[in-house]
Amino acid sequence: MIKPGRTQTLTIAEKNNSGYFLEDQTGDRAFLSKIFANDDTEIGDEIDVFVYQDDHTLKATTETPLAEIGEFAVMECIQTLPTGAFMDWGIIKDLFIPYKQQKGKIVEQKRYLVYIYIDEATGLITGTTKFKRNPQYDITPFEYGNKVDLIMMNESELGWNVVINKEYIGLLYFSDVYKKLYPLSEEKGFIKAIREDGKIDVTLQLDGFENIDEFRQKILDYLDENFGLMYLSDKSSPEEIKKELEMSKKNFKKAIGGLYRDKVIEIQQDKIKLV
Template identity: 40%
Template sequence: MIELGNYNTLKILRSTRVGLFLGDADVDDLLLPNKYVPEHFEIGQELRVFCYLDQEERPVATTGTPNITRNSFAFLEVAEVNDYGAFLDWGLDKHLFVPFREQPDRMESGKRYVVYCFLDPKSQRLVASGRWWKFLDNTSLELRAGEKVELIVARRSDLGWDVIVNNKHRGLVFHNQVHRKLQTGDRLPGYIRQIREDQKLDVVLEPLGREKLEPAALKVFTLLGERGGVLHLHDKSDPQEIRQQLDMSKKTFKKAIGTLYKQKKIEIRTDGIYLVAQ
């Protein structure tokens, strides 16, 4: 059975002037247009292809890579808006439709939004929804405190950042736990800090041992990790240079590296500070 919106492994059944026709036990007429046909192929060979509906609403295959698949989330740009809804650029020839009913606020051309892709049960077409939170479920959590998870940053709120956890749960990173620049659509690892009695997830961006660091020390520690373990700043660096790189005063910086040094997380050398292998 061909699954629209996902990758399918199908056999090459025949070659025609318009492309290859692929199939499996249930389908024998799925077209792979000429522009996607590999240079070398054999009848009977299996191909892994993505399946969706073309401009004529016919099932079609592509060897192209979409930016979102069925039952998943992504941060996509609006290519066009018309009287029916918005159309997202998801990396394929035909844009992905977002009906007005699936837009919490009217989408605008050129802007990017976190969306969820699903098969509409009425039309049997792939559509997207900007109401991403509807597709998350925290009623059955198989997670534990400290566990590493994959995050998509979905939205900034008064409390912090709403995040999508492992493509299926909703979590929150509180503002006071954020020590790096975040933007909607960012994909990054995180860690479960707490599972509340109401099944809400508190998430942090650093392993739980690191969050015990005070904010300035954690900021320096995080930046060291992002820069390959070295930061060419030290206690004799120009205050303006420290401000430019870390957005903190020299006094705060010296206190931060003092904390990291006492915890044996860094070495202080003449040319800067270095992470100590843990």
């Protein structure tokens, strides 16, 4: 059965002047406009497409949407109506968010975090800006240290609520923030913990040797840009290090320790120098 709102491989079953009818193994069909196919596309060929709905008709595109069913994405509002808002989905079809699914009034040309789902009442692919913050999960695909993509949601009492790999919501504690963050910005992060209650904690930096080369290079780049001098040392406060280098003091000390052992830098009482 063809699954609307998802990318899938379908077979070209029929061709006309406007495009191609694609089928899955059950015989379900979706229409692909000829503008999305190569001139040498023939009946029997398999093609990877994203399937969407257009007035309850299944259509396909080779474009890549910003998100699929069960995923989050940042989208810009294209048009607002009394019944809802149309968002730029990254494909030929815009995504509709009904008025009742808007957490606050959506304004044209502004960007919002949107979750995509199938509305049970209408059976249509729908967007919403209403979702539970920091939910609990029974099963997740993550382990400690996994590198993940993050979307900043909003600040809470403990830190930032974040979207993880488009599908999960987690928490980034303020103590793990080493740079200025903004709502809807995208960052790289790491899984810090999967708690017993099923909630997910993330961090922007792992405290360990896994990423020490990245921190070493950041220090060397800073020294190169500042005439070989850095007015920080292992005696500097975590706040000073965070402000200048956007890293934890623990990672800073490990990085400069390695650079010192390699005789790349000198560590003095109040500064660091390139050798």
